Amino acid sequence: MAQLEAFAEARRINVNTMKNVVRSVLTVLRGALRKNLLPKVIVEDLVLLGMRAAPAHGGLLPFGPLD
């Protein structure tokens, strides 16, 4: 939680807003873990939830897109 607060302060984002965002993303990812979803299906869900395709594929991550 301290890491999240530091992140929000560094980016000048409201902490409560960040908590809501993290809570939403965790809801999606926990559901994906519980149902043992494939990465492709998770990407579909994230894109369906409004995320652009590149970040959803992990395109912004240093290890590249997920297959």
Place this chain on the structure above:
Amino acid sequence: MRRRTRGPSCSLSADHLISRQNQSPPASTPFVVVYVLLEQRTCVCARVCGEGVANLKVLPVLPLVSHLQLLFVWAALLLLAAARTLVPTMATLRTIDGEPDESLYNNVAGLNNFDADTFNQFISIVYAFLTQSIKVPRTRRPPAAGPAHALADLTAGTVHAPAASGSPPRPWRSSRRSRRRGGST
């Protein structure tokens, strides 16, 4: 000692319960149905249906001693159904067919405003939260029989080394029932 008399609900038969199952309302209406064979005093099937709770299928067989316990089972199932309808899951997202929850959509779509560096930091924070929330199930296996297996377990870090001047290790028991059967050792 007075023998307990059965109430009118105890006359429910299995055929009657099965017919009630066939007349159940559609799954879109949240409802809880508990089938209890009171003749055998055994809850054979508990089923929760409805939006967001369709994944809860069959609870394990619960021995029922009294009607009071049956009431507790009912209350617990109702609470469970209510909790599961409130918590959004992937299943509920998929049933909406392209129109996901508004708050979820706004929050996830808000991540598009992050640049690459910020997004990576955010993902690392989410990953930390996610790994904290995962509970690894404890493995229940007996200690290895031979020294080779014991050495392998020690190197794998699955068991701790016993104290040098301690008592010999207790035999592994599979369940609480076997402990009761074994008596005091």
